[in-house]
Amino acid sequence: MKSTTKGTTRSTAATGSPEAAEAPSGAAGRGGRGGPGSLRIRSAVLAAAIFVVLIGAWQGATAFHVVSPLILAPPADVFAALVRMVGDGSLWPHLAATAQETVAGFAIAVAAAIVIGSAFAFSPIVRTAVYPYILVSQTFPKVAIAPLIVAAFGYDLMPKIVLAALLAFFPVLTNTIAGLTEVSDDEVNLFRSLRASRWQELCYLRIPNALVFIFPALNSAAVLALIGAIVGEFVAARVGIGYAIQQFTTTGEVAGTYAMLVVLSLFGLALYGLLTLAERFVRRNR
Amino acid sequence: MGAPTGAAAVAPAAITVNGVAKTFHTRSRAVHALEDAHLEIGAGEFVSLIGPSGCGKSTLLKLVAGLLETSTGDVRVDGEPVSAPLPQVAVSFQKPTLLRWRNVIDNVCLPLTISGTLDDAGRRRATELLGLMGLDGFERHFPRELSGGMEQRVAIARSLVSRPSLLLMDEPFGALDEFTREDLNDELLTVWQQEPKTVVFVTHSISEAVFLSDRVVVMSARPGRIHDVVPIGLPRPRPRALRNAPEFYDVIRDVRSVLDDARGVGTASRQEGAGR
Numbered sequence: 001m002k003s004t005t006k007g008t009t010r011s012t013a014a015t016g017s018p019e020a021a022e023a024p025s026g027a028a029g030r031g032g033r034g035g036p037g038s039l040r041i042r043s044a045v046l047a048a049a050i051f052v053v054l055i056g057a058w059q060g061a062t063a064f065h066v067v068s069p070l071i072l073a074p075p076a077d078v079f080a081a082l083v084r085m086v087g088d089g090s091l092w093p094h095l096a097a098t099a100q101e102t103v104a105g106f107a108i109a110v111a112a113a114i115v116i117g118s119a120f121a122f123s124p125i126v127r128t129a130v131y132p133y134i135l136v137s138q139t140f141p142k143v144a145i146a147p148l149i150v151a152a153f154g155y156d157l158m159p160k161i162v163l164a165a166l167l168a169f170f171p172v173l174t175n176t177i178a179g180l181t182e183v184s185d186d187e188v189n190l191f192r193s194l195r196a197s198r199w200q201e202l203c204y205l206r207i208p209n210a211l212v213f214i215f216p217a218l219n220s221a222a223v224l225a226l227i228g229a230i231v232g233e234f235v236a237a238r239v240g241i242g243y244a245i246q247q248f249t250t251t252g253e254v255a256g257t258y259a260m261l262v263v264l265s266l267f268g269l270a271l272y273g274l275l276t277l278a279e280r281f282v283r284r285n286r
Numbered sequence: 287m288g289a290p291t292g293a294a295a296v297a298p299a300a301i302t303v304n305g306v307a308k309t310f311h312t313r314s315r316a317v318h319a320l321e322d323a324h325l326e327i328g329a330g331e332f333v334s335l336i337g338p339s340g341c342g343k344s345t346l347l348k349l350v351a352g353l354l355e356t357s358t359g360d361v362r363v364d365g366e367p368v369s370a371p372l373p374q375v376a377v378s379f380q381k382p383t384l385l386r387w388r389n390v391i392d393n394v395c396l397p398l399t400i401s402g403t404l405d406d407a408g409r410r411r412a413t414e415l416l417g418l419m420g421l422d423g424f425e426r427h428f429p430r431e432l433s434g435g436m437e438q439r440v441a442i443a444r445s446l447v448s449r450p451s452l453l454l455m456d457e458p459f460g461a462l463d464e465f466t467r468e469d470l471n472d473e474l475l476t477v478w479q480q481e482p483k484t485v486v487f488v489t490h491s492i493s494e495a496v497f498l499s500d501r502v503v504v505m506s507a508r509p510g511r512i513h514d515v516v517p518i519g520l521p522r523p524r525p526r527a528l529r530n531a532p533e534f535y536d537v538i539r540d541v542r543s544v545l546d547d548a549r550g551v552g553t554a555s556r557q558e559g560a561g562r
Contacts, residue, residue, distance in 0.1 A: 186383045189353050193377040194400045195370075204400070208387045283387070 073255035081259040095263060097240040101157050101229035102271070105164020106222055113169050113221075114214070117176025121206070127177070138170050143231045150236045160232030160240070167228040168221035175217035179210025215279045222271040226264070241267075298330035298484045299364050299374060299452040301350060306359035308345050318509035319345040323359070325503065325512060327484060334487045334495035335503045336541070338549055342510020343488045343503075344456055350486060351377045351454050363452060373401075376450035380457040382437035384429040390416065390440050391425040397448045408447065415443040418480075419473055435466035439473070446477060452484045460490060471497055472526060479523060492545065496537050497524060504541065506548035513548035516541050 055075050061067045062074040073081075085091040120127045146163055153159035183205055191201045233242025241260050248256030303325040310317045320342035327333050335343040348354040349361050352371040361368045363375065371377075376397070384393045394412040398404035413425060419439040429437055438458060445453060459467040471494060478485060489495050495502045499518050506513040518537055520528065528534050 184381070184383070186379045186381050187385075189348075189351075189377070190379065190383050191400070192353055193351055193371045193375070194397050195373060196400045200400055204396070205385070208385065211387075 070252065070254060073258050077255035078258040078262065081253070081255040082262060085256075085259060091263065093239050094241050094244045094260075095267070097157065097237075098226075098229050098233065098242065098264075099267065101160035101164055101232065101240070102222075102225045102267075104157075105161045105166075105228055106168050106225040108161065109165040109168035109221060109225065110172050110218065112165070113172035114176050117173045118180060120173075120177050121180035134170070134173065138174070142166050143228070146231050146235045150232065155236050155238065159235075160229045160237070163232040164225040164228035167224040171217040171220045171224070172214065175213040176210060179213030180206045182213075183209055211282060215275070215282075218275050218279075219272060222275060223268060226268060226271070230264070296374065296449050296451045296483070298482055300329045301325070301327040301452070301484065301486070302362040302365075303327075303346070303350070304359050304362070306346070306349060306361060307357050308342070308349060308354060309357045320349070320510040323512050325515075327486065330482050330484055331500050332478060332485045332487065332498055333501050333503060334489055334499040335505060336489055336492065336495045336545065337505030337510075337513070338507045340510065341505035341507040341548075343505050345510060346505075347377075347454050347456050347486060347488050350452075351375060353377070372452075374451040375454060376445040376448060376452070377454045378441050378445040378456065378458045380460050382429070382434075382441040384437055384440055384444075386429050389426050389428050390421065390432070393429070393440055394443045394447055396444060401448065403448075412443065412447050415446055415477075416440070418477060419443050435462055435470065438462065438470060442470075442474065442477075446481070449481070450483060452486070455485065455487045457488050457490065459494065467491070467494065468526075468529070474498065475524060492538055492541050493529070493534075496520070496534065496541055497529065502541055504544045504548050514544050516544055 058075050149162050150159045230242035233240035237243040245257050245260045303323050306323045308320040337343050352368045395404055398408040421439055459470050502516045504513045
């Protein structure tokens, strides 16, 4: 165990973030000695060690009052808060609301982005005319209009869905356009020489090509939709993880706040996993 | 033995290029890619186009393919004026241009899929062509698992699968190392002898042009012109060993001198242009 801990300290300094625990493949890529099996085991050990070190550092920071208990709750308290909320069922309405907002916003954004992106891809005139506006709106921080959206759509799920969709829309749009238009001259010439119709060119060339671009965008879109939902709940809500975070923070229940953060990261991971499965399925069947 | 999978052999196509010019217009100027080209290619002939960059050899090939429109003059395949790609013509490119999400056999079958004629016989033919190109057992592999030479073999099988009467090849082996290129040259000649068809082959390599062709069309640059046509009298079939034969080197020397002549003309006209 001693040797792993030594290795860990170095890696923690290098990566310095909890993501390392979620992505052991990053550590695996640097290895290279021994068989692939031993590499996988070693990176799993390393990932577990990083987790232990981080939790230990967290525990130490609270036990020795390095950080005020009003800012950072001890890990054990956070775990207890989480167990309590699962036990008495008070977590589920919050999680259900945030999940609905995120998934609905994401779905609307993806559908709209693919339809509009295709229209752009096939009409150079529309693309040239509208694209500058899209670039401008991409640089604009859309969370800034969250209060306006709440004012426009009320206090229920709707404004959060709108905000989630608005944030998730742009990466999917730009990557759809890129995927549908970035085919090589040779590929286009091949299809022309085969006398393919535009529809065939779309089905056999442009759409499969676009999938390579769209799937990475879906991952960032899912994260952005979750951000949109949480920000919307911060502005005005009666339920939701964002609402719960605000409640816990204002009443000084710091452990509750951290429990919600844990729930959020688990939910984000679940979305990521689902998208990875979807990508694998589509790639196998295209 | 003969050609793979029964079916009627298709008669090779004849090509007529009559007073063809192609000018590309950029924002500021006109580029004369090809000027006043005349060329007759007989049915079943193997003709190479060779010349320095910018001599219009790829342009001429794309005009025959119907991928570009002539500015003046006309191109005819079997007497039919070419204004769009014709069904009996297959084109292959410098890059293999395989669809990376389709496996090898599905890539070879793509022309049949597009024309809506893919059936079991077509799949068998695709498999046989892959065997002919030395790719037995690679049917289910994906392009990323293949070497450059193997990818180009797949591309050639794809261009043959629909039994074209005319095969247009735009520097198909330009990106390959010399040994792989020679192997592919041999395989191409084998297929061409089994299934006679007209081939127009663009290349930078004099030895490749001489080894493959009945005639070599030497072109000059700026503006792109047909400088001369050199008949290659070497007997067929042409075995690997021909590459070591003195008569092979004699022909290469002839073509090289014509090419030097063509490039000399190209240099003179460039200087003239710079003085303007």
